[in-house]
Amino acid sequence: MKRIDERPAPAPPGLPSLEPVRLVDRHGRRVDTPLYQSPGNAVLLELLRGMVVGRRFDQQAGALTRQGRLAVYPSSHGQEACQVGGALALDEGDWLFPTYRDSVALVTRGVDPVEVLTLLRGNWHSGYDSNRYRCAPQCTPLATNASHAVGLTYAARRKGENVAALVLMGDGATSEGDAHEAYNFAAVWNAPVVFLIQNNQWAISVPVHKQSKAPTLAHKAIGYGIRGHHVDGNDAAAVHSVVSGALADARAGKGPAIIEAQTYRIDPHTNADAPQRYRDATEVDRWRGRDPLNRLEALLRAEGLLDDDALAAMAAEGEALATRVRERMAGEDTLDPDELFAHVFASPTAQLLEQRQALRDELREA
């Protein structure tokens, strides 16, 4: 975190506050928050731009799913502040470890949106070049990529590179043993890894109070002897501030941190979900009232940093992106069945070559 005064950092484990850190309230008014500094105007505008574009992308992906062009889509709607705030806090050399839910974070990071959707379209398991974007493949087995981030930063340190990593995870995932192991390895190795928990209140149909008795999920940090932060996950400015502060601390050798961001999954878990079976629509409405885009927009307008034209330009950018995605995904993909055997090993084994031939024969006869 960026401290605005010279008070020494609370010796870990300092208690995360029960009240989430907030820099902008839900009406778009600034909140004076000691210890945390608001991002500058340029970053605030960039956060809004990312969220506007991200939400439009998310809507487009939802539409493509309804048209049967995506196999499945876990929506980011409602969680844009976490995903955009987190992704924009990364330095170019840092790495992002996303889950299936984090398409908007990947788009914000600059990954080709169509490549982001490769997995969910069912074309291949990961569509983008991880090394190029410094984004690990989207991870589905919950919490299992968290330790990868710890290992990757260890490797970077051995190479003399100051690389930090941001791991995105859900509230449900924090119950997994792998989350614990990753937090602990990161702590013991003093790894420059920030774990950003997007607490969207639900793990499919299971509410967060059935996952944990911890006062906040950020309190888990205490047991590992590392820093924990509790932030309003619908306040993009706060998320960005807290995550960039934690990443800066990590790069400065101060070790890892666990951040819990309070947010909400507005849409069903995926298109296949039936949320009416487990949650009340009034809850969704309540959270719509805390919309992260409206909040930042209100702030920027109030401070004279945003007018209708500027907002329209952001919307147009989102529209253009959605159109490109639609167009590029309109046709049928041609997939090469030979490729099934191409990547299992660095070079295919005799058995795989045999099986490739058998499939070729089968297809020729068909």
Place this chain on the structure above:
Amino acid sequence: MTELTMAQALNLALRDALAEDERVLVYGEDVGPLGGVFRVTDGLTEAFGEDRCFDSPLAESGIVGTAVGMAMYGQRPVVEMQFDAFGYPAFEQVVSHVAKMGNRTRGGLRLPLVIRIPYGGGIGGVEHHSDSSEAYYAHTPGLRVVTPATPADAYSMLREAIESPDPVVFLEPKRRYWSKGEVEPGARTEPMDRAVVRRVGTDATLIAYGPMVTTALDTAAAASAEGLDIEVVDLRSLAPFDDATVTASVRKTGRAVVVHEASTFGGYGAEVVARVTERCFHYLDAPVLRVGGFDIPYPPPKLEEHHLPGVDRILDTLARLQWESRWVEPERSAPSAVAPNGLVLPAHDTRVNA
């Protein structure tokens, strides 16, 4: 030539790999100053420093998961699971990430990492220290699964595993850690994905791997006293499987028995029997049989001798290979015929109904 135990040969392999390649790292539970519970990493921390060989937190999933991240970023981690059954917490990492990463990223992120696992019984270990877990790994596409049977192979195969661009599950037959053999320093044996014929014979093939290769050789020696000339094939690589070497041997002898310590039901031997039968059916004089452990959880130390296949049980199984059919066969030394595929066959193999 130096005489080394298998544990010493493995140690030497790690030592040479650490010395030759800055990217190689060794870590796990108690592998640092203690040198591992089997002393395979003895002296490595002292020689190469805490940065290259170190004790990690005690968490197998975390050990393998961090190794995934290291390998993603160009290191070559070699991690140890302290015992076979303690590798299970890492199973999700192994199956969902180690085995799949290269494939799911279309070759973009290869994982050149090695997971060393002491496996199998025969050391009087109490519960959870003697599992034969090879089938779980061999069944998982994307993993290379190898197991040495001699100190020379232990050295060579571990070096090759560390150099491999693919993830390797390196199964160490723990009861053979202390058996000695000649190791030429730095020398490589056959490539690690090849099976080798350890003993040439004509009457039947014993197919074994890891801890059972020695047992199979002992069996062959005992069988020769009974007038049977047994060939012994050491598989070395469980995945991929060296069909060519195994098939050539079985086509020559016409009879085969697969031997492993693991429980027989759904075990690795079932795969071997299926492959051999599919490829050698017309060469077989008897069904391919299996000798394995019973279908029971690994027994307590005082009963393990009844569970583990030994020379007697393997001899009994060899005796069940329908040798009576030989009495009606033409002489084995009858002139050869050339099969359509160019293989030279003993005359009797051309019979439709052997």
